Amino acid sequence: MSEMSFPKATRKHAERRHALSPNSDDAFRAFSKAVFDDGALDKHTKQLIAVAVAHVTQCAWCIEGHVNAARREGASAEEIMEAIWVAAEMRAGATVAHSIKTLELLDDAQKR
Template sequence: MKQYSEPSDKQFTNDIIKGSPKQVEAWLNFDEEIHNVESAIPSKYKELISIAVALTTQCPYCIEVHTNKAVEMGISQQELTETITITAALRSGAAMGYGLLSMKFFKNIDK
């Protein structure tokens, strides 16, 4: 195997659907309810939030889908770049937060 994730992996979607049809349907309905049903958060913001989460979870498929949907909704390049940099700042902050946990373990080891 040369590469773990690539666009052609989408060919396996039907295998997952056939293997767990009820669960996939439930997941798709949940996703539809979150992203496409009108709520207090405008759809454009939902997509920017989704991009940020996809960047932190490092899901290339989610990054593609939500970036494309956000572009269709008219996001600007500046909105996308600010979303990217906010995500980067938060992700690095999480590393520092887990660094505190690592330091706690270090300090509490019996020496």
């Protein structure tokens, strides 16, 4: 089985992204900081949510960054894996829920 390879983000990448669009980059960084600060949800919980979402969106960089951030916020390996299972169930559940469209199409085809 071949492993997909993703380039590692570097300071040079961040600096270039900022140079190309400083206002947007600054706004995104501020937004990200605000989102992950403690609020109604603590940072620990937010990082577990981010781990789950990263798996659903299949973003390798997000998985790496948010698993590491979750660990820094005190998340255990068991909590991280449980968050991933929640994501898997939600993704599978959406597939099942969308089958209603197919069932309606099948019913419509039978009526013709």
